[in-house]
Amino acid sequence: MPPTVSSPGSAPTAALTEDSAAVRAVGLRKVYGRGEAAVTALAGVDVAFGRGAFTAIMGPSGSGKSTLMHCLAGLDTATSGQVWLGGTELTALRDRQLTELRRDRIGFVFQAFNLLPVLTAEENLLLPLELAGRRPDRTWMRDVVERLGLTERLSHRPAELSGGQQQRVAVARALLSRPDVVFADEPTGNLDSRAGAEVLDLLRSSVRETGQTVVMVTHDPVAASYADRVVLLADGELAGELLDPTPDDVLEALAGLAAVGRLAAAGRG
Structure with missing residues (x-):
C-alpha cells in the first residue's frame, strides 16, 4: 500500500498550538538576493513541531529543508513571517x-562533530555551559553520559574517539543544558551505517525517555524512519507529512515529489 501523505493543513500539524508546539513557523519566507537574481528558499511556510516528539524534515535538493531548520533555530534571518520557540x-x-x-x-547536532581537538570529551561537553557562566547539573550530566555510553571516554580527546563516539559527545553536549529543542542537521552524514544507527537510537530514546524535542534534517530515508513524523518540503513549500514512517514510505513519498517536480519543469519548458 502507498504511504499516507497528509496535506500541509491536516490535523497533526494544524492542531499544534503555542502550548503544544515546541517550535513553529507562521508565514515564513526566506528570499536570497534581489531583483532578477532573487531566489525564494521558503515561500510562506506554516508548520509546527510538537513538544516531546522526533520530527524529520525531508525534501529534494533545493527544497528549502536546511533553510527552514536554520530559520527555526535562529541561525538565519527570515525575510518575513514569524518563528516561535514556545511563547x-x-x-x-x-x-x-x-x-x-x-x-x-x-541544542545543536551537526554533520561535522564540531569538537575542539585540544579538549577532552568532558571538556567539550561542558564548554557551552562554561561560556554561558552556568554550572552543570552533575546528576543530569551523569545520566546523559551513561545513556550515551561515554562514561569511560570522558578523558579522551576527539582524535582518540571513533566517529560514532564523537557524535555521541556532540549529542550529549546538546542535551546537557536541557534545551527546549535539539536541532540535528544531517547528524549521521559522516558516520557508517552502524554508528549512524546508534546515534539515531540515542536521539529517539532521548525523546521517548526524557521528553526531549528533536527536529532533524536528513536526506536519508532510513534515518527519517526513526522519527515519529516526517515533514515534506518541495520548492520552499510544505508538501505534506508522514506519520510513523518506514523507509519505504519515505522513499515512495520522495519519488512522488520528484515526479511532480519533473512535470512542473517540463511544463515550464
Missing part, C-alpha cells in the same frame, strides 16, 4: 537576545 518570538529578538536564546534554550 517567544525569535523573529522579534535583537542579535544579542537571539544569541542568548540559542545558548540557553536550543
